[in-house]
Amino acid sequence: MLKIWHYTLLWALGLLALRGPVFGQEQPIRIVIPASELNPFDVAEGAPIRVRVVELDDNTTVNRLEQEAQKRFREGRYQEALDCLTQAYQISQKNELLYNMAVYSSQLEKWSDCVQFSEHYMAVTQANAKRDQAAKLKQTCAAHLSATPFEVSSQPRGARIYIDDRKNGYVGNTPCSKKLEPGSHQLWAELEGYLPVQQRIEIQKNKPYRLNLQLTPYGQQGYVFVDCSIKGAQLLVDGNPMALTPLEAPIALAGGSHQIAVERNGYRRVEQSVAVKQGETTTVDALMEKSEFSYSWRTPVGWTAVGLGVLSIGGGLLAWQAADDEYRDSDKFNRLANWERVGYCFGGLFLAGGAGLVIWEFLRDQIDEKDRNPDYRSGSQNQKVSSWQLLPGGVMYGAAF
Numbered sequence: 300m301l302k303i304w305h306y307t308l309l310w311a312l313g314l315l316a317l318r319g320p321v322f323g324q325e326q327p328i329r330i331v332i333p334a335s336e337l338n339p340f341d342v343a344e345g346a347p348i349r350v351r352v353v354e355l356d357d358n359t360t361v362n363r364l365e366q367e368a369q370k371r372f373r374e375g376r377y378q379e380a381l382d383c384l385t386q387a388y389q390i391s392q393k394n395e396l397l398y399n400m401a402v403y404s405s406q407l408e409k410w411s412d413c414v415q416f417s418e419h420y421m422a423v424t425q426a427n428a429k430r431d432q433a434a435k436l437k438q439t440c441a442a443h444l445s446a447t448p449f450e451v452s453s454q455p456r457g458a459r460i461y462i463d464d465r466k467n468g469y470v471g472n473t474p475c476s477k478k479l480e481p482g483s484h485q486l487w488a489e490l491e492g493y494l495p496v497q498q499r500i501e502i503q504k505n506k507p508y509r510l511n512l513q514l515t516p517y518g519q520q521g522y523v524f525v526d527c528s529i530k531g532a533q534l535l536v537d538g539n540p541m542a543l544t545p546l547e548a549p550i551a552l553a554g555g556s557h558q559i560a561v562e563r564n565g566y567r568r569v570e571q572s573v574a575v576k577q578g579e580t581t582t583v584d585a586l587m588e589k590s591e592f593s594y595s596w597r598t599p600v601g602w603t604a605v606g607l608g609v610l611s612i613g614g615g616l617l618a619w620q621a622a623d624d625e626y627r628d629s630d631k632f633n634r635l636a637n638w639e640r641v642g643y644c645f646g647g648l649f650l651a652g653g654a655g656l657v658i659w660e661f662l663r664d665q666i667d668e669k670d671r672n673p674d675y676r677s678g679s680q681n682q683k684v685s686s687w688q689l690l691p692g693g694v695m696y697g698a699a700f
Contacts, residue, residue, distance in 0.1 A: 361391045368399070377406040394423045398433050405440055413440035446478035447502050451486070453512040458490040473512070488512050494520055494551055499539045515553040521575035522549035525559060527585040528675045529666060532563040545672050549580050561585040584676070589666070597660040604653025608646045615642025 368383035381403040388396045401416035417437035424430050451460055452474040460470045462477065463484055470477050473488070481504040488496040493514040502508055525534055527544035534541045537558050541550060544561065554577045560570040566587040573581050615638070622635035 357390050361387045361393070364390075365396075368403075372403060372406075377403050381407065394420060397423075398429060401433065401436055401440075405436060408443070410440040410443040413437070414444070442480050443478065445504055446480050447504060448476060448507040449479045449500075449502060449510075450474065450476040450507070451488075451510045451512065453488060453490070453514055455490070455493075455514065458488045458493070458496075458512065458514060461487040461489075479508075486510075488514070490514055492516060494553070497539060497541070519554065519577055520551045521554050521577050522580040523552055523557070523559065523573060523575060523583060524549040524580055525561060525583045525585055526675060527561055527569075527587065528672055529563065529566065529587045529670045530672050531670065532561045532566070532585070532587060535560040535562070544585070545674060559583050561587065563587065566590055587666070595660060595663075597656045597663075601653045601656030601660060604649045604656065606653075608648070608650025608653055611642045611646030611649055613642070613646075615639045615646060618642060 364383045364387035368380040368387070370380075371377075371383065372380040381400060384396050384400050384403065387393070388400065397416050397420035401413045401420060404410075404413040404416060414437050417433045417440065420433050421430055421437070424433075451470075456473055458473045460473060460475055461468045462470050462479070465487055479502045481502050484500050484502060486496075486498045486500055488498070493516055496512055496514065498510075498512075500508065500510065523536075525544065525546055527534075527546075530544060532544040534544060534546070536550070536552065538560075552575045554575050556572060556574050558570065558572055560568060562568040567590045569585045569587060571583055571585075573583060575581060618635045618639035622632050622639060625632040625635065
């Protein structure tokens with residue numbers, strides 16, 4: 300009986316077997332095993348056997364090619380897995396194989412092949428869940444085709460580079476390169492003994508981007524604390540998003556001039572240039588104001604009261620005018636005089652109350668209580684530097700050319 304490894308050799312040789320037409324039909328797969336690989340107990344003693352021939356039909360061959368492709372794919376041998384599927388497709392023309400060929404091509408970063416296999420699969424397949432997946436896969440691979448080369452270096456070398464994902468977006472150690480899709484990306488750089496860098500980069504289509512980072516050793520940095528009047532505002536340093544307010548601790552920056560900005564929808568942007576000095580903490584007071592005036596109940600109530608006051612005073616004047624035509628001490632005169640007093644009295648009250656509400660509306664603090672930072676200008680900020688120290692100023696240059 301043949302050993303297991305003999306059968307393994309049998310299937311491997313079967314994968315490489317060729318087919319040919321005989322009398323208008325396809326020949327079965329022929330697998331030839333050298334005599335040296337045969338078990339002595341499989342042949343009669345003294346028999347002049349030099350080879351053993353095994354024939355497999357197409358379906359069996361395709362099934363075994365698919366199984367072998369799946370096995371090699373799980374082992375990370377993507378090119379060998381793709382070769383197996385390619386042979387299986389040449390034999391069977393099974394449409395289902397096209398989707399897996401597209402997946403394997405994407406693992407090999409063969410984006411053009413991935414797009415072609417995906418398009419072919421969608422052209423011959425009716426609408427279903429896998430066809431939708433093929434459409435998404437095609438879109439992803441097509442995006443990679445338009446990706447732009449990106450190179451990053453640092454002084455000193457060896458900084459760990461992460462892009463778009465601080466935990467799982469590791470690219471490599473500087474100098475390194477990667478292709479990025481056009482658009483905005485976030486970059487992090489870390490090197491032991493140096494302040495980490497966080498940098499936003501803008502990638503343009505078909506314009507290679509090169510970035511050189513000048514890292515700052517620990518001990519040569521200064522600190523900035525942004526004291527903001529509202530919560531949930533975005534802090535930007537030199538155009539790079541850093542954190543949301545309120546800050547728990549100052550942020551570490553390289554010495555020199557930096558542009559500090561705080562922004563939030565519905566509020567006016569606060570921007571200030573600061574000079575950071577080594578070992579010192581600079582505080583930025585960010586008093587946020589509403590970008591558009593928000594009206595409360597005081598406005599409609601106030602103006603309504605003002606209108607009623609004007610009407611009441613006007614009524615009092617009409618009553619005075621009418622009373623002037625009557626005899627004094629007559630009943631009609633007395634009634635009109637009373638209406639005159641009532642109009643003046645209530646008109647004055649309405650007018651004063653309404654005007655007070657309108658003035659209060661325009662002088663009141665517009666910030667909602669839920670947005671207000673209770674620690675603003677309290678001086679209670681924690682002066683301990685956060686463990687993740689941000690250094691947007693560590694960038695020497697970044698250019699697309």
